[in-house]
Amino acid sequence: MINKSKNYDDLLYSLPLNIRNIIIKLNDYLKEGLEEIRLRIDKPLMVYVNNQERFLSADGNIVNSPNLAYIVTNEDCEKALQLISKSSIYAFENELKNGYITLKGGYRVGICGKCILDGESVKTIVNVSGFNYRIMRQCIGSSDEIMKYIVKYPDIVYNTLIISPPQCGKTTLIRDIARNISNGIPELNFQGEKVSIVDERSEIAACFKGIPQNDVGYRTDVLDLCPKHIGILMMIRSMSPKVIITDEIGKSEDIASIHEALNAGVSIITTVHGNDVEDVMRKKHIDDMLDNREFDRYVILSRKLGAGTIDVILDRDFNAIFKGPYRKECRSIC
Amino acid sequence: MLKIVGMVLVLISSTLIGYMKSLKYTLRRQELRSFLSNLNLLITEITYSQITLSEAFNKLSETSEPGVGRFFLLVSQILNSNEGYTASEAWEIALDKVGNINLSQDDIKILKSFGKGLGNSDIYSQEKNFKLASELLKKQLLDAEESSKKNERLYKSLGILIGVAVVIIFL
Numbered sequence: 001m002i003n004k005s006k007n008y009d010d011l012l013y014s015l016p017l018n019i020r021n022i023i024i025k026l027n028d029y030l031k032e033g034l035e036e037i038r039l040r041i042d043k044p045l046m047v048y049v050n051n052q053e054r055f056l057s058a059d060g061n062i063v064n065s066p067n068l069a070y071i072v073t074n075e076d077c078e079k080a081l082q083l084i085s086k087s088s089i090y091a092f093e094n095e096l097k098n099g100y101i102t103l104k105g106g107y108r109v110g111i112c113g114k115c116i117l118d119g120e121s122v123k124t125i126v127n128v129s130g131f132n133y134r135i136m137r138q139c140i141g142s143s144d145e146i147m148k149y150i151v152k153y154p155d156i157v158y159n160t161l162i163i164s165p166p167q168c169g170k171t172t173l174i175r176d177i178a179r180n181i182s183n184g185i186p187e188l189n190f191q192g193e194k195v196s197i198v199d200e201r202s203e204i205a206a207c208f209k210g211i212p213q214n215d216v217g218y219r220t221d222v223l224d225l226c227p228k229h230i231g232i233l234m235m236i237r238s239m240s241p242k243v244i245i246t247d248e249i250g251k252s253e254d255i256a257s258i259h260e261a262l263n264a265g266v267s268i269i270t271t272v273h274g275n276d277v278e279d280v281m282r283k284k285h286i287d288d289m290l291d292n293r294e295f296d297r298y299v300i301l302s303r304k305l306g307a308g309t310i311d312v313i314l315d316r317d318f319n320a321i322f323k324g325p326y327r328k329e330c331r332s333i334c
Numbered sequence: 335m336l337k338i339v340g341m342v343l344v345l346i347s348s349t350l351i352g353y354m355k356s357l358k359y360t361l362r363r364q365e366l367r368s369f370l371s372n373l374n375l376l377i378t379e380i381t382y383s384q385i386t387l388s389e390a391f392n393k394l395s396e397t398s399e400p401g402v403g404r405f406f407l408l409v410s411q412i413l414n415s416n417e418g419y420t421a422s423e424a425w426e427i428a429l430d431k432v433g434n435i436n437l438s439q440d441d442i443k444i445l446k447s448f449g450k451g452l453g454n455s456d457i458y459s460q461e462k463n464f465k466l467a468s469e470l471l472k473k474q475l476l477d478a479e480e481s482s483k484k485n486e487r488l489y490k491s492l493g494i495l496i497g498v499a500v501v502i503i504f505l
Binding site for chain 2: 009016082088089091
């Protein structure tokens with residue numbers, strides 16, 4: 001189910017010419033499995049492809065020894081920063097502070113270098129020496145199988161907590177859930193409801209200039225780069241959502257604003273780091289929500305069959321209503 | 335009869351040459367003024383709207399007068415061609431390529447060094463770079479105004495006078 005129509009143009013335009021020419025020469029198999037391109041000053045050019053880290057030579061071949069690889073120059077890195085920011089670094093100061101810039105097409109570039117501090121917070125990053133171009137692939141349909149546990153005819157959306165260790169595809173899953181709720185699910189006679197996404201790190205919708213680059217459904221509003229606790233309240237007031245979707249909750253103010261949402265009759269779907277319910281129970285702030293049975297469903301992910309494996313789904317009293325492991329085939333999950 | 339036609343022709347052409355010489359001074363003044371006001375708009379777009387440079391140049395090309403507008407259009411085209419050029423490279427290439435521009439070497443030098451700092455830093459540094467260029471361009475504008483005051487009339491009258499002189503000699 002990988003989105004084949006995705007071409008790499010917007011990504012290539014943001015790569016310095018030398019490296020762009022190398023990536024263009026990659027064969028189709030590598031291109032399809034491409035997950036990350038890594039640039040580090042004076043270090044070999046590396047790609048993360050089909051779950052393996054590889055060196056790339058100047059003629060676009062995978063090489064085993066770093067000595068044969070193309071060595072990224074200082075000039076490449078300077079160029080890269082300019083191209084990523086469309087030669088307008090001033091316009092991306094906020095993004096630079098966070099350490100990444102989202103490109104058109106939903107690609108994202110992580111950046112590191114020397115931080116300039118302004119009191120406690122990072123003012124900007126200079127002498128940028130490392131880039132991580134990430135190719136995000138949307139896995140459309142990854143939640144189809146489990147939607148029947150999350151929504152119910154005619155218009156009920158259960159409060160759902162997705163519990164997952166890092167890199168197991170929770171953002172991918174929550175994105176697809178957003179799409180399904182928003183567009184409606186004919187098989188379940190579910191009409192589709194207004195969805196608001198509070199996307200603090202622009203990971204769910206991957207907005208470029210405020211426009212979602214991922215398909216998150218046509219009844220979906222996205223508040224990009226907004227802190228969760230502020231964003232949830234803003235969305236309740238302004239967009240009258242039926243469901244609010246947000247990623248990685250944990251702070252006490254997040255929980256407080258989720259309570260606001262629940263009081264306002266809005267359903268919430270969110271994620272948290274952890275291996276299982278017991279793990280989450282040990283987390284401050286969230287444990288109360290579990291004790292008070294505020295969530296109706298728990299979706300627990302693992303890597304048993306690869307990233308994006310759904311292990312088990314629990315109801316509000318922690319009884320299993322779906323037993324996995326189940327995984328929708330998807331070539332790459334970010 | 336033929337003689338009179340010839341004399342008139344000589345007179346007209348030498349006058350025109352004088353006018354064209356003096357026009358160069360007028361045009362340089364106009365272009366400098368246009369660059370100054372456009373850089374002013376540009377820095378507003380940078381600090382206030384925070385749009386990207388290619389968008390800003392495109393905007394400027396629509397509003398500024400034809401000669402300078404052509405230059406801004408060229409910069410934005412080079413940037414949008416996605417051939418890996420940075421804004422400062424595009425600025426420099428456009429300055430070299432645009433042609434038909436009446437600025438002096440010094441003017442162009444100032445514009446080029448302004449281009450070097452374009453887009454590669456935060457708003458604060460962008461503003462500083464702009465202020466420097468704008469100060470220098472203002473000086474050039476004063477210089478242009480002075481020399482155009484002096485030379486415009488000089489070349490105009492020189493054109494006519496040379497024409498008259500040639501006519502007299504041939505008489």
